[in-house]
Amino acid sequence: MGKSAEIAGAGFAGLTVATELARLGWRVQVHESADRPRTFGAGIFLWDNGLHVLRELGVVDRVLAGCHEPVLWEERTATGERIGVRPLAARGGLRLVTLPRQRLMDALLAAAGAAGVRVRTGSRAVGADPAGALVTAGGRRWEADLVVGAEGIRSTLRASLGVPTEHVVFSAGACRLLVPRDRAPRAGEMWQCYLNFSDSRSQRRVLYVPCGNDVLYLLLGAEHTDPALRRPLDPAPWCATFPPLRSLLSELPATPRFDRYEALRLTTWSVGRVGLVGDAAHAMPPTLGQGAGTALANSLALARSVDETGDVVAGLRAWEAAQRPVVDLTLEESVRGVSFMYPGPGAPGLDGWPGEAFRIAAHRVPPRRGG
Numbered sequence: 001m002g003k004s005a006e007i008a009g010a011g012f013a014g015l016t017v018a019t020e021l022a023r024l025g026w027r028v029q030v031h032e033s034a035d036r037p038r039t040f041g042a043g044i045f046l047w048d049n050g051l052h053v054l055r056e057l058g059v060v061d062r063v064l065a066g067c068h069e070p071v072l073w074e075e076r077t078a079t080g081e082r083i084g085v086r087p088l089a090a091r092g093g094l095r096l097v098t099l100p101r102q103r104l105m106d107a108l109l110a111a112a113g114a115a116g117v118r119v120r121t122g123s124r125a126v127g128a129d130p131a132g133a134l135v136t137a138g139g140r141r142w143e144a145d146l147v148v149g150a151e152g153i154r155s156t157l158r159a160s161l162g163v164p165t166e167h168v169v170f171s172a173g174a175c176r177l178l179v180p181r182d183r184a185p186r187a188g189e190m191w192q193c194y195l196n197f198s199d200s201r202s203q204r205r206v207l208y209v210p211c212g213n214d215v216l217y218l219l220l221g222a223e224h225t226d227p228a229l230r231r232p233l234d235p236a237p238w239c240a241t242f243p244p245l246r247s248l249l250s251e252l253p254a255t256p257r258f259d260r261y262e263a264l265r266l267t268t269w270s271v272g273r274v275g276l277v278g279d280a281a282h283a284m285p286p287t288l289g290q291g292a293g294t295a296l297a298n299s300l301a302l303a304r305s306v307d308e309t310g311d312v313v314a315g316l317r318a319w320e321a322a323q324r325p326v327v328d329l330t331l332e333e334s335v336r337g338v339s340f341m342y343p344g345p346g347a348p349g350l351d352g353w354p355g356e357a358f359r360i361a362a363h364r365v366p367p368r369r370g371g
């Protein structure tokens, strides 16, 4: 009989590990504490590494249908003056696409279902036994060859194992919204690009991100102490700071969720037969748009390593040894990005970030099966 895995969290990481293991012949169950798998956020950036994983799982066409893929990323002042340009794939840079998050979630759920993964909703993981068991609320033990904690940044499995953790919470953060694209100005090529409007005086920024023909993703970034974030959210300070975006910012939801940026680094990604992956192991601030992409790539690599090595404990160690350098690099570059994006008055622009090393990380794809 094939091996078995019990996984906590039906997010991007948990569904990826689960699907690949099931495709390799494992019996896999995912425990999701919510009453249905869903994703919080709005839009999402995916780079080459994330797209590669979706191709391997057979869902890349479904994810890419109707997504947005511009040729330029532009840095602009709050009043709209262009201060920097970065080429994207079509002009020799990296491939970057954007889409509504739910589309990515739906595609991963479809892949998991097709592979035979069982998703148990309303099942909250509370701990893990390194000998090979997941424990859910109420004390039920689910024994397995492999246990995976993929339940996000507040991982209960990580806490139950006592893994030493460095956790940084930054003072900056963001509200994320999806708005109909017909509220945006249309005339001019610039509105097809990703546009990062920033105001160095107030430390506010608005990232303008088309996500297809119908919908736009807006990220409103600020220091968490900024009065412009008081509830109910008042559009006036945002419209006053960013005049070119008035038509988009004049109607804002009263109480959008605000997430402070966070980073997490562990001394180890596994204890015995329990592996930790995704935000549970390497959460990063979204300055590079790489948290989910890294979670997807590292989850696929975990599944392949434990299957190929034949021994779960050795497979988890080999996985960490192979993947840790590139994940740490991406994490460090994301953390460095916070001080470039929220630099304080008078600081230079984005010159010098991200470093060339990021190109390597975003291009890096997990090993092929049997490779």
Ligand SMILES: Cc1cc2nc3c(=O)[nH]c(=O)nc-3n(C[C@H](O)[C@H](O)[C@H](O)COP(=O)(O)OP(=O)(O)OC[C@H]3O[C@@H](n4cnc5c(N)ncnc54)[C@H](O)[C@@H]3O)c2cc1C
Pocket (backbone or CB within 6 Å): 008, 009, 010, 011, 012, 013, 014, 031, 032, 033, 034, 037, 038, 041, 043, 044, 045, 046, 123, 124, 125, 126, 150, 151, 152, 153, 156, 174, 176, 259, 260, 261, 277, 278, 279, 280, 283, 284, 285, 286, 289, 290, 291, 292, 293, 294, 295
């Ligand atoms: C403002 C912001 C913008 C971002 N933008 C991007 C971007 O553009 N591109 C990108 O690549 N990344 C981005 N990220 C990062 C990305 O959202 C995360 O890295 C990604 O969601 C991590 O996926 P995950 O599966 O590890 O964790 P999660 O997405 O947190 O999924 C965890 C799952 O586990 C479930 N769960 C939680 N606790 C339990 C429990 N005890 N038992 C069972 N289930 C449980 C949750 O309900 C959830 O379904 C952004 C992050 C932020 C904050």
